[in-house]
Each structure stands twice: as C-alpha cells, then as structure tokens.
Amino acid sequence: xxxxxxxxxxxxxxxxxxxxxxxxxxxxxxxxxxxxxxxxxxxxxxxxxxxxxxxxxxxxxxxxxxxxxxxxxxxxxxxxxxxxxxxxxxxxxxxxxxxxxxxxxxxxxxxxxxxxxxxxxxxxxxxxxxxxxxxxxxxxxxxxxxxxxxxxxxxxxxxxxxxxxxxxxxxxxxxxxxxxxxxxxxxxxxxxxxxxxxxxxxxxxxxxxxxxxxxxxxxxx
Amino acid sequence: xxxxxxxxxxxxxxxxxxxxxxxxxxxxxxxxxxxxxxxxxxxxxxxxxxxxxxxxxxxxxxxxxxxxxxxxxxxxxxxxxxxxxxxxxxxxxxxxxxxxxxxxxxxxxxxxxxxxxxxxxxxxxxxxxxxxxxxxxxxxxxxxxxxxxxxxxxxxxxxxxxxxxxxxxxxxxxxxxxxxxxxxxxxxxxxxxxxxxxxxxxxxxxxxxxxxxxxxxxxxx
DNA sequence: CGACCCTTTGATGTCTTTCAAATCACGTGG
DNA sequence: CCACGTGATTTGAAAGACATCAAAGGGTCG
Numbered sequence: 001x002x003x004x005x006x007x008x009x010x011x012x013x014x015x016x017x018x019x020x021x022x023x024x025x026x027x028x029x030x031x032x033x034x035x036x037x038x039x040x041x042x043x044x045x046x047x048x049x050x051x052x053x054x055x056x057x058x059x060x061x062x063x064x065x066x067x068x069x070x071x072x073x074x075x076x077x078x079x080x081x082x083x084x085x086x087x088x089x090x091x092x093x094x095x096x097x098x099x100x101x102x103x104x105x106x107x108x109x110x111x112x113x114x115x116x117x118x119x120x121x122x123x124x125x126x127x128x129x130x131x132x133x134x135x136x137x138x139x140x141x142x143x144x145x146x147x148x149x150x151x152x153x154x155x156x157x158x159x160x161x162x163x164x165x166x167x168x169x170x171x172x173x174x175x176x177x178x179x180x181x182x183x184x185x186x187x188x189x190x191x192x193x194x195x196x197x198x199x200x201x202x203x204x205x206x207x208x209x210x211x212x213x214x215x216x217x218x219x220x221x
Numbered sequence: 222x223x224x225x226x227x228x229x230x231x232x233x234x235x236x237x238x239x240x241x242x243x244x245x246x247x248x249x250x251x252x253x254x255x256x257x258x259x260x261x262x263x264x265x266x267x268x269x270x271x272x273x274x275x276x277x278x279x280x281x282x283x284x285x286x287x288x289x290x291x292x293x294x295x296x297x298x299x300x301x302x303x304x305x306x307x308x309x310x311x312x313x314x315x316x317x318x319x320x321x322x323x324x325x326x327x328x329x330x331x332x333x334x335x336x337x338x339x340x341x342x343x344x345x346x347x348x349x350x351x352x353x354x355x356x357x358x359x360x361x362x363x364x365x366x367x368x369x370x371x372x373x374x375x376x377x378x379x380x381x382x383x384x385x386x387x388x389x390x391x392x393x394x395x396x397x398x399x400x401x402x403x404x405x406x407x408x409x410x411x412x413x414x415x416x417x418x419x420x421x422x423x424x425x426x427x428x429x430x431x432x433x434x435x436x437x438x439x440x441x442x
Numbered sequence: 443c444g445a446c447c448c449t450t451t452g453a454t455g456t457c458t459t460t461c462a463a464a465t466c467a468c469g470t471g472g
Numbered sequence: 473c474c475a476c477g478t479g480a481t482t483t484g485a486a487a488g489a490c491a492t493c494a495a496a497g498g499g500t501c502g
Contacts, residue, residue, distance in 0.1 A: 062365050063439065064365070068364045070360055082353050082354060085346060085347070085350045086350050086354075121343075122342075124346055125306060129303050130307070131353050132349060132356060133312065143289045144283055144400055145285075146457075146458095171480075171481065172481095180458075181458075181460080182481085183458090183481095183482080186481065186482060186483085187483090202467055218284065367490095368489085368490075391447095391448070391449090392448075392449065401490075402490075402492080404490090404491080404492085405489090407451085422499090424448075
C-alpha cells in the first residue's frame with residue numbers, strides 16, 4: 001500500500017511519513033465485488049478492514065430469515081472494528097453491496113498501531129463517536145413513524161455518502177435498513193415516485209426533490 | 222469526591238492515587254431524583270456526567286409527541302459523552318428514572334483528563350465500543366419481531382443491570398424502549414403474566430422464569 | 443379522603459405483513 | 473442480434489399486528 005493512498009484516509013492522516021511507511025508495509029489493498037462477504041457473524045475477528053472504495057453493509061440475520069442492516073460503510077470507514085477492540089467474535093456479517101476495495105491488516109498490527117500512536121487512538125475515538133451517533137439516528141428512524149417516513153429519512157442519510165443524488169441500492173436492502181418488508185418498501189416508494197420526489201430503477205434510486213423528501217421525513221427530526 | 226468512590230468506577234480505576242486525587246478535586250457528586258433532567262436535547266454540552274447510582278434514560282422526543290429511549294444508564298456509565306468529544310450540542314435528553322447520584326465534571330477538565338491519560342482514553346474506547354454494541358443490539362430489537370418479542374428482549378437486557386430480578390420501570394418507558402405504544406405493551410405483557418413468566422406492579426416488573434422469557438425473545442437471539 | 447398518576451380494557455381503524463403471481467431488466471450464450 | 477435464464481421489482485387480495493380513541497380501574501401520597 002503506497003503512502004499517497006494512506007494519507008487520504010482520515011484514520012491515518014496526521015501521522016508522520018515514517019509511521020505511514022511502517023503501516024503501509026503491513027496493510028494490503030484488496031478488491032471487493034458485489035456479494036463478497038468479508039466476514040460472517042460469529043467468525044473469530046482477526047482482521048481489520050477499512051473501506052477504500054465501494055460499499056459494505058453490516059447486518060444481522062434473524063431466525064425468521066429476515067435481515068437487518070445495522071450500518072453501511074463507505075470510504076474511510078472501518079468495518080468490524082468493535083470486535084477487534086473488545087477481542088470478541090464478529091457480532092454481525094459484512095457483505096459487499098458495491099464493487100470497490102478494502103484495506104486489510106492483521107489484528108495484531110491493528111492493536112499495535114492503536115496502542116502506539118495517540119493520534120490513531122484519538123481517530124478511533126472520533127470514529128466510534130460518529131458510529132454511536134449514526135446508530136442512535138438509525139434507532140430513532142427504525143423505532144418510529146411510518147415506513148414512508150423511515151424510507152425518506154434513510155434516503156436522505158444515504159445521499160450524504162454518495163457523490164451525486166443517485167444511490168445504488170436494492171429495494172430489499174432498503175427494506176432491511178428500514179426494518180420493513182420488500183413489498184412494503186415498494187408500496188411506500190410509489191407515491192414518492194408519482195409526486196416526482198424520487199426516480200427509481202433496478203438497484204437504483206435517484207433523489208429529484210431533496211426538500212420534499214425532507215418533508216416526508218418530517219416527523220423524524 | 223473521595224478516592225475510595227472514584228476507584229470503584231471502571232473509567233478511573235487503574236490510575237495512580239496522585240491522578241485520582243487531582244480528578245477528585247474537580248469532580249463532584251450530585252443527588253438526582255426521579256424526573257430530574259440532566260440536560261435537554263439541544264443544550265450546549267459543557268458538562269460531563271457519570272452515573273454513580275440510580276438510573277438515567279437518554280431519549281429523543283419526536284414531533285408526534287412520542288418519545289424514543291436510546292439507552293438507559295446505570296452505575297459507572299457516562300451520559301452524554303459523545304457531545305463532549307465531538308464538541309456539539311447534546312443530541313438527546315437525559316432524564317432520571319431512578320433516584321441516585323451522578324458524578325459531575327466540567328467539559329474542560331474532562332477533555333484534559335482524556336488528553337492526558339492513555340489509561341482513560343483506552344477506557345473511553347472500551348466504553349464507546351460497549352455502547353456501539355448496545356445500540357446495535359437495540360437496533361436489532363426495535364427493528365424486528367413482534368412487540369412481545371421486543372419486550373422480552375428488553376426485559377432480559379434490563380435485568381442485567383439490576384441487582385435482583387425486579388426492575389423499576391413504567392409501562393410507558395418500556396413502550397418508549399420498544400418503539401411501541403403504552404397500551405400495546407400492556408397487552409403484550411398480559412400473556413407473559415398469565416403464564417407466570419413475569420409479575421407486574423406499579424412501576425415494577427419482576428422476572429419469574431428467565432428461561433421462558435428467553436424463549437419469548439427467541440427470534441431475536 | 444381525594445387528587446393524581448399509572449395501568450387496564452374495549453372497540454375501531456390503519457398500516458404492515460404475508461402469500462401468490464405476474465412483469466420487468468439485464469447479462470449470457472446461441 | 474435475439475432468445476432465454478435469473479434475479480429484481482411490481483401488483484393484488486386477505487389476514488394480522490399495532491395504533492388510536494375513549495373510558496374505567498387501582499394504588500399512592502399529601
């Protein structure tokens with residue numbers, strides 16, 4: 001892994017070149033393709049992953065066969081870090097939902113870096129803080145309001161992580177984010193399509209009117 | 222705040238007496254009573270709180286008038302820490318739901334300690350990690366299954382924080398944890414009472430049969 | 443004793459799930 | 473280039489879960 005790429009990652013920015021080089025020697029870039037699974041719930045956590053491009057969903061599979069997406073990770077975000085820190089098995093499954101690449105490092109090296117550089121551990125605290133906020137926000141969304149409001153809110157959040165206003169996500173994944181069923185999402189989306197708020201396609205949703213979308217999510221903040 | 226009390230708090234254990242004494246001089250113990258509000262959503266975050274006894278709920282108030290409880294904090298847990306770390310306003314309201322006491326410290330001193338002692342910052346990472354797990358777990362609970370399963374799951378979790386098997390919580394707060402309505406909770410609780418799994422009273426729920434309760438929460442693992 | 447808060451119950455309506463089936467879009471091989 | 477297979481999306485009808493509204497019951501504390 002070369003220095004130029006490492007430097008743009010918030011987690012490692014601010015470290016001096018010597019350290020970066022050391023890290024670069026222990027970290028590798030791995031291509032990921034839609035459907036790939038980085039790890040399954042219950043796997044022993046001995047690897048650190050950080051999304052460099054593309055997207056990874058982290059989800060729980062319930063006994064009913066339903067799947068609930070806890071979070072979706074994009075550039076610069078660490079996946080499965082929790083399990084490394086508290087030395088447990090992965091509590092959820094990580095699956096690629098958009099082609100790209102991840103940085104991979106051994107648990108030992110990860111903990112080593114964490115222990116050695118205050119800059120990094122401060123970055124970890126910052127990232128964890130952000131995750132707590134994200135999860136709190138998701139909890140609020142999932143725990144209240146109609147499916148339509150939840151969808152609107154989720155789309156707003158997703159849009160923040162995408163370049164344009166077009167999101168690459170299946171109806172099924174949207175349902176798994178909202179804690180709803182696929183068919184319900186389709187039906188909730190219909191009025192939004194008809195009133196020109198969003199436009200849809202296969203694995204694709206485009207926001208046309210951000211303000212109206214925000215209105216749909218009104219109650220949730 | 223005396224050293225003996227500080228030492229039993231996980232966050233500060235492992236620090237040497239000199240440091241503890243310094244911290245003790247900047248921290249005060251404050252009594253809290255049911256219904257007290259430590260801070261409101263939107264308040265500027267300039268104080269660090271840590272529950273010493275009793276319990277505090279952190280919740281969001283939705284426009285619909287509904288309230289969603291994000292988390293309930295007990296002994297040793299920091300409340301509103303996120304806002305201190307990322308220098309923002311409190312994102313939710315903290316209200317006392319069980320008489321007790323909290324440790325109070327200024328934001329400046331808190332950040333000072335965090336910056337100065339790796340032991341503490343490691344403890345913060347550990348606590349944040351725990352919170353991410355808790356929130357993930359709550360997300361799973363709220364986002365799936367019937368209200369009865371959710372309630373069972375929530376009771377199991379609550380029981381871990383209480384001394385006996387008796388919890389002091391109102392039906393309303395239980396509903397706000399489950400993302401359901403008061404009446405729905407009452408109705409979901411009825412079969413559990415009738416089959417001898419739990420016993421209820423005013424602001425009180427006692428678990429009689431932990432195994433059967435776990436069965437009720439089955440799907441949510 | 444009475445006010446107040448928490449809890450319980452009932453009736454009704456709405457939203458969501460469930461199950462089943464049809465349609466559509468995309469990539470593949472002929 | 474077109475037919476075809478596969479997976480994603482859409483639609484419908486019926487059942488079920490939950491919310492809502494209204495009112496009554498019960499315990500606690502001043």
